Amino acid sequence: MEESQSEDWGMQVGTPDLEEVFSDTFSISGVENLSDREHICLGNKIKLPLEILYQVMFISGKRGSGKSYTAAVLMEEFERLGLQFVCFDALDAHGYLNQLDGIERIEPQPGDGINMKKLVAKLKTSPKSLIINLSQLPLENQQQLVSDYCEAILETDIGGKGLMTLFEECQDFVPQIGRPDSFASIVRLCKLGRASGYGVCLISQRPAAVSKEALSQASVYCCHNIINTKDLDALKEQLSFGSDKDSIKRILQGITYSKAGEVVMYSPEFFRDDGYIVVGKIDTPRRTEHKGSNIEVKTKFSTENPTNYYTSTFNEMDYGFTPNQLDKVLETPSHSTPSDSSFEPNLSENKSSFKYEPQSYDFPPIEETVKRAESVLEKTTDAHKGMKTIAAMSLLSIGFYTVLRSVGKRN
Numbered sequence: 001m002e003e004s005q006s007e008d009w010g011m012q013v014g015t016p017d018l019e020e021v022f023s024d025t026f027s028i029s030g031v032e033n034l035s036d037r038e039h040i041c042l043g044n045k046i047k048l049p050l051e052i053l054y055q056v057m058f059i060s061g062k063r064g065s066g067k068s069y070t071a072a073v074l075m076e077e078f079e080r081l082g083l084q085f086v087c088f089d090a091l092d093a094h095g096y097l098n099q100l101d102g103i104e105r106i107e108p109q110p111g112d113g114i115n116m117k118k119l120v121a122k123l124k125t126s127p128k129s130l131i132i133n134l135s136q137l138p139l140e141n142q143q144q145l146v147s148d149y150c151e152a153i154l155e156t157d158i159g160g161k162g163l164m165t166l167f168e169e170c171q172d173f174v175p176q177i178g179r180p181d182s183f184a185s186i187v188r189l190c191k192l193g194r195a196s197g198y199g200v201c202l203i204s205q206r207p208a209a210v211s212k213e214a215l216s217q218a219s220v221y222c223c224h225n226i227i228n229t230k231d232l233d234a235l236k237e238q239l240s241f242g243s244d245k246d247s248i249k250r251i252l253q254g255i256t257y258s259k260a261g262e263v264v265m266y267s268p269e270f271f272r273d274d275g276y277i278v279v280g281k282i283d284t285p286r287r288t289e290h291k292g293s294n295i296e297v298k299t300k301f302s303t304e305n306p307t308n309y310y311t312s313t314f315n316e317m318d319y320g321f322t323p324n325q326l327d328k329v330l331e332t333p334s335h336s337t338p339s340d341s342s343f344e345p346n347l348s349e350n351k352s353s354f355k356y357e358p359q360s361y362d363f364p365p366i367e368e369t370v371k372r373a374e375s376v377l378e379k380t381t382d383a384h385k386g387m388k389t390i391a392a393m394s395l396l397s398i399g400f401y402t403v404l405r406s407v408g409k410r411n
Helices: 003-008 018-022 050-054 067-081 116-125 139-154 181-196 229-239 245-257 323-331 366-378 385-410
Strands: 039-043 046-049 056-060 085-089 103-106 129-133 163-167 198-204 220-223 262-266 277-281
Touching: 039 050, 039 067, 046 050, 046 277, 050 163, 050 198, 056 067, 056 181, 056 229, 067 085, 067 129, 067 163, 067 198, 085 139, 116 139, 139 163, 139 181, 181 198, 220 229, 229 245, 245 262
Parallel strands: 056 198, 056 220, 085 129, 085 163, 103 129, 163 198
Antiparallel strands: 039 046, 220 262, 262 277
């Protein structure tokens, strides 16, 4: 069959393009003509209204799909437009964003504290955004800081200018299973923050690991590639609102087809004219280096001398051995004792001969024991005569037993 005929039947080389998955179900019109000064531009075809700042948003995707990159583009766009945010960066994925004029960064160490009321007061008077690098702190400390922040921000009116709070690795702070200190505070911020202009952006690889109670508040879902069945089921449960079963099935199919950087945006509130869906690629040029990129793996053939790649550079001193000691150990079989006499115990020295020598004991005569018993009886008062009689008899018995034992040993 010729290639053109195959294409007529839907055949193509490789996986289908993301837009093709949705083309016969949703109207994908694109938003290229929208003003960059009035919208948050994540890509040529993905532009969000400014109201996103005080909404609840969920960014998800498996490792390497581009979710942290998307979060970074979102924050760069906030800075470009003069919109304020706070990011709790659990993995130090956004360590270069503070190179921009409108973003500052703090990095608490173990034992450090943050006065969240002071921090929130600073946000109220300053237009700058803040990244809090939590990567050096134990998880329990991270959760406590997040809880303190959420409570402080909910208690403060920052003047109605709007503020987005982003939580990287949000499953650690608002999990589906478990209730850490941060759980209730984040849920409250998701539910109550909009009235005060406070938005929340939850970021996680695993939708199934994030609290359904928190996700139910999201008005925008930004989904990169996800293939895990449990995660797709969790998304299916959240996306079911406002869409029929066939549409949800097609949305999930598109999420599994998406390549790195491609995204399916779902929002009944903001994408109503596009069938609730906008698809495309996060291709807005970055203004800072992305710190969350993967390492570059190199083989030995990228070195100058691959033939001698495994030539030993062993230094005995690095292991605490002198060369002579190391040679002796290496020459000794692992199952035997070293032949060096310094390792052998000298059994000929300090030998002791053990002899049992019976000990003799001097016991008082039986007559003296009897007299002691009688003396105790004579001093007994009527009130305590019974108990002391028993004590005296016990003492007498002990005396007879001691004498008999001594006689037996002598015989």
